[in-house]
Amino acid sequence: MLILTRRPGESVMVGNSVRITVTEVSPSAVRLGFEAPAEVSIYREEVYIEIAQANRAAAERSLPQVVEFGADETGGGR
Amino acid sequence: MSAAPSTTAIASAGSEILFEEGIIGIPRARRFHLLERPGSPLRLLQSLDIAGFALPVVDPRFAEPDYSPTLQSRVSEALSLGDGGCVLLAVVTLGDALPTANLRAPIVINVDRRVGAQVILDDRSLPLERPLAQRL
Numbered sequence: 001m002l003i004l005t006r007r008p009g010e011s012v013m014v015g016n017s018v019r020i021t022v023t024e025v026s027p028s029a030v031r032l033g034f035e036a037p038a039e040v041s042i043y044r045e046e047v048y049i050e051i052a053q054a055n056r057a058a059a060e061r062s063l064p065q066v067v068e069f070g071a072d073e074t075g076g077g078r
Numbered sequence: 079m080s081a082a083p084s085t086t087a088i089a090s091a092g093s094e095i096l097f098e099e100g101i102i103g104i105p106r107a108r109r110f111h112l113l114e115r116p117g118s119p120l121r122l123l124q125s126l127d128i129a130g131f132a133l134p135v136v137d138p139r140f141a142e143p144d145y146s147p148t149l150q151s152r153v154s155e156a157l158s159l160g161d162g163g164c165v166l167l168a169v170v171t172l173g174d175a176l177p178t179a180n181l182r183a184p185i186v187i188n189v190d191r192r193v194g195a196q197v198i199l200d201d202r203s204l205p206l207e208r209p210l211a212q213r214l
Contacts, residue, residue: 038155039098043198051183051198052103054206055133058171058180059104062122062132065172069113069122 094126095192098156102183102196107131110194112187120170123185133185134177135167141179141208147199149186157188157195165189169196171207178207 004012011021017037024031034042094109101107109126112135119140125131138145145166154160165187168179182204187194 038152041099041195041198047198048102050206051180051196054171054180054183055101055103055169055196058133058169059131061172062134063130065120065122065134066124066130066132069115069124 093192095187095194097194097196099195101133102198104128104131121167123167134170134172135185136170136177136179136210138166138168138179138181138184141168141210142181145181147181147184147201147204149197150200153186153195153197157186157193158191159186159188168208170210176209176211178209180206181208182206 006012006022008022008025011019013019018040019035021033021035022030023033036042095112097108097110099105099108107125107128111124111126113122113124119136121135123133123135147166149159157164167185167187168181169183169185171178171180182201183196183198183206185194186197
């Protein structure tokens with residue numbers, strides 16, 4: 001993990017299109033501001049993980065439907 | 079669940095839908111066919127990149143008739159929704175009990191441009207597992 005030290009008001013560039021700014025620091029939390037193109041999605045990590053797990057569970061249980069739809073491994077229906 | 083092995087899968091419009099950022103947690107799954115079949119509102123978002131990976135999806139209004147979430151403007155912009163029809167689909171988890179729909183993170187598809195994304199909505203009260211009122 002790359003560790004950088006920033007003071008409030010200072011920023012980090014991620015690639016050419018994403019800027020993260022530390023807007024406020026308190027003893028229990030840091031406020032971060034994000035500037036990124038519309039195509040780049042930004043989520044709190046715990047929410048992201050929760051949705052990723054839900055997706056995996058849905059995919060794991062989809063096999064009966066894959067059979068019902070006749071969807072074979074080459075990606076098309078019969 | 080019906081037992082109809084001869085059911086024919088019909089790909090919507092026949093061509094693939096591109097998810098530039100993939101599915102949340104599975105970034106490699108970017109190209110999909112959306113399969114439907116007669117007699118069921120359940121559709122299948124089938125990955126063309128990962129063999130065997132598919133997500134059952136359904137119109138979210140089967141779970142919540144008044145479902146009309148507000149999409150962030152950046153989402154509309156990324157999918158160019160201003161000039162195309164937009165379809166919302168909820169990922170369905172099947173199991174022994176009634177199927178459940180994820181209303182918190184819908185699939186959003188620009189039908190005209192055949193691009194899509196999975197969006198995590200800001201509203202934390204939206205459930206990840208809303209039981210559907212019926213078997214599909």
